[in-house]
Amino acid sequence: MSQTLNIHLHTGPWVNWSHGRVLGSTVTLSERNGGLLTAFLATFVSVAGAACWSILSYVLHQSRARQEFRDGLHHQQQASFRNAGSAGAAAWQFAQLSWYWRKQPVRPLARNLPFNLLALVNMIVFALASVFSSEVTKAAGNEALVRSPQCGLLNSTNIHDANKQSANFNEIEVNQTLTAATYTRACYGKIKDPLQCNQYAQQSLSWRSNQNASCPFTPDLCFYGEKAGYAMDTGRLNSRSALGINAPKSDTIQYRKVTTCTPLQAKQHTRIYNDTDPEDGAFGDTLVEYEFGEVVGVSNSTFLYNLQSSVSNSGYVLTSLVALAGSAAKAWVPIPALNRTDGDISIFFLAPNSVIYSAPVTDPFFTATIPVNQVVSVMSCVDQHQFCNPSNGKCTPLSGATPLTTTKDRRYDLSFNSAQNTTALLIAGMIQQLTTYASVHTRGANALRASESVHDNSIQIGLPNTQWMIEVSNWFGISLAKLQQLVVQFSTGPAYIPEGYTIVGPLSKEENDICNNQIIRSTSGVTSFSVLGVAIILIGGTILIVISLLLDIFMSFIRRKTDWHQYKCLHWALDGTLQFQRLAYEEAGQGEWSGGAESVPILLNNAKIGLPRNANVTHPRLSQKAEQDGAISAQTPEEEALMNQKTVSH
Numbered sequence: 001m002s003q004t005l006n007i008h009l010h011t012g013p014w015v016n017w018s019h020g021r022v023l024g025s026t027v028t029l030s031e032r033n034g035g036l037l038t039a040f041l042a043t044f045v046s047v048a049g050a051a052c053w054s055i056l057s058y059v060l061h062q063s064r065a066r067q068e069f070r071d072g073l074h075h076q077q078q079a080s081f082r083n084a085g086s087a088g089a090a091a092w093q094f095a096q097l098s099w100y101w102r103k104q105p106v107r108p109l110a111r112n113l114p115f116n117l118l119a120l121v122n123m124i125v126f127a128l129a130s131v132f133s134s135e136v137t138k139a140a141g142n143e144a145l146v147r148s149p150q151c152g153l154l155n156s157t158n159i160h161d162a163n164k165q166s167a168n169f170n171e172i173e174v175n176q177t178l179t180a181a182t183y184t185r186a187c188y189g190k191i192k193d194p195l196q197c198n199q200y201a202q203q204s205l206s207w208r209s210n211q212n213a214s215c216p217f218t219p220d221l222c223f224y225g226e227k228a229g230y231a232m233d234t235g236r237l238n239s240r241s242a243l244g245i246n247a248p249k250s251d252t253i254q255y256r257k258v259t260t261c262t263p264l265q266a267k268q269h270t271r272i273y274n275d276t277d278p279e280d281g282a283f284g285d286t287l288v289e290y291e292f293g294e295v296v297g298v299s300n301s302t303f304l305y306n307l308q309s310s311v312s313n314s315g316y317v318l319t320s321l322v323a324l325a326g327s328a329a330k331a332w333v334p335i336p337a338l339n340r341t342d343g344d345i346s347i348f349f350l351a352p353n354s355v356i357y358s359a360p361v362t363d364p365f366f367t368a369t370i371p372v373n374q375v376v377s378v379m380s381c382v383d384q385h386q387f388c389n390p391s392n393g394k395c396t397p398l399s400g401a402t403p404l405t406t407t408k409d410r411r412y413d414l415s416f417n418s419a420q421n422t423t424a425l426l427i428a429g430m431i432q433q434l435t436t437y438a439s440v441h442t443r444g445a446n447a448l449r450a451s452e453s454v455h456d457n458s459i460q461i462g463l464p465n466t467q468w469m470i471e472v473s474n475w476f477g478i479s480l481a482k483l484q485q486l487v488v489q490f491s492t493g494p495a496y497i498p499e500g501y502t503i504v505g506p507l508s509k510e511e512n513d514i515c516n517n518q519i520i521r522s523t524s525g526v527t528s529f530s531v532l533g534v535a536i537i538l539i540g541g542t543i544l545i546v547i548s549l550l551l552d553i554f555m556s557f558i559r560r561k562t563d564w565h566q567y568k569c570l571h572w573a574l575d576g577t578l579q580f581q582r583l584a585y586e587e588a589g590q591g592e593w594s595g596g597a598e599s600v601p602i603l604l605n606n607a608k609i610g611l612p613r614n615a616n617v618t619h620p621r622l623s624q625k626a627e628q629d630g631a632i633s634a635q636t637p638e639e640e641a642l643m644n645q646k647t648v649s650h
Helices: 001-008 017-023 031-062 070-083 087-100 109-132 135-140 162-187 307-311 418-434 436-438 449-453 467-492 509-515 532-563 568-576 577-587 624-633 636-650
Strands: 012-015 027-030 143-146 153-156 209-214 229-233 252-261 270-274 286-290 294-295 303-306 317-323 333-334 344-351 376-389 501-504 518-521 526-530
Touching: 012 636, 017 027, 027 031, 027 143, 027 532, 031 070, 031 087, 031 109, 031 526, 031 532, 031 568, 070 087, 070 109, 087 109, 135 526, 135 532, 143 467, 143 526, 153 162, 162 436, 162 467, 162 526, 209 303, 209 467, 229 344, 229 449, 229 467, 252 467, 286 307, 303 307, 303 344, 317 333, 317 436, 418 436, 418 467, 436 467, 449 467, 467 509, 467 518, 467 568, 526 532, 526 568, 532 568, 568 577
Parallel strands: none
Antiparallel strands: 012 027, 027 526, 143 518, 153 501, 209 229, 229 252, 252 376, 270 286, 286 303, 294 333, 317 344, 344 376
């Protein structure tokens, strides 16, 4: 499924309304472009870190600049602030100052350590910021929009061929149920498969269970009496957060599904007789009729079981029927004790046939007190649905699928706006495919989790006494997974279009909005970025870079205009590398210079400067005369100073 969806993933800006317009502003890029943006942001943060250190260096240099004479360590620190291009270089330079001045009585470690630590902190903070700049993708999450040209609903064109239409519909339903069952197995249990479960906006739709719910039918019909029901309730599922229909809060709706199941007392509703019709294929066999309502046009009984099946070397057979509340055409009409006008009724008949139980089973749906169980078990479920408007708190009463599409009943007037109404109609059109019956009937006994522990097609290992709850919970999960699947499939278009079906695209602006705003989760193909996160990085970094470039210019302008501490600007200029070079050459008498207080001094008259040819290789000087004197003495300044001290002492 994920491969099909990735073809239609939207790239560009969009708003994830789950987080609001500001926090939810997102841009989705292709995997390649996303990688380039991630790399750019990391580099940009590093540049911003260098700019931050440049600002700190300027502030510290200016705050320490004095008109009075200071010792050599102070001036070397100032030169380090002025010329170290990065926090890392500055940290290394301050460490060197501490080492080389260690024998001098100027407390080099105490004076350099604070600056060394400051540089290290700046370097580490921005190094980490560079690494974690990719977190702007996590802030946006792995959510993306699906936008497909095939958005819409399947519509049958076989209106004149009922058999063909039925076969095609059954084919679609089988595929949908199998896909939902596979997803439920992988993603609705305790152990989840991350490769399969990273598709929908919400990995799975949760529900609350009640093992002591009231019997949904007349109490004498329920196997355990009045408190014999097992209820599963999703609560109110938000169309945006749960189903991924991306819309502002005012355009969202809430959907709720409640299913209550119970095993039934079948004894009072069975009739056993021998088949005496010679022309009947079951002539002479003992038959059991289960009378829970008429199957229209087929039989007055609901289910017929041949006891000969118990020796037929066949496994479980699970038969199901459904009665939709409010539907004019019912294939099965439940008996009054089983009928509900506020819910859709599904009934299930489980025939174990020749299955041999290796241990007694007390579960009411799989009852087996002897190895070969000849009893057909019966269970029934009621599916109810509800829509709510989160804007005003109004809700429809719990009901079957058909009444929810009724617009004349005032009980269903929730004051939906046009977008909400379109979303509700879309989901309402899917509800009939969410009955418990729909989770089972196309799969038969394969829908039973108990079938997975049958080996050799005949031997059933022991089952817990709550196996029937495990089964209906699985069927409930399948219906929810199918809802997730159908909602996404509206936007993507079906992966398979059978013969005789076409896609009917969006018929209104609201339907088109749903087509273009379906959220899924995607771990490949695209990368989503938080616009706010990217903006903070770019704006914050740009501010630091601009300040670092203009701070000296601005402060120099202010000080010239106000005559306020102009010597500080002069110190900043003279401590620059190029001014150090000018001072050295100019004091050595090499060339005439201009711009002595600027960032860049200029050598005039196209003069030539350089190192004297006879420079001392151990202590070179730029002055030609100094080099000549040095050649005569052949002593370094340190040696000359030491000799002078000795002469004075004598």
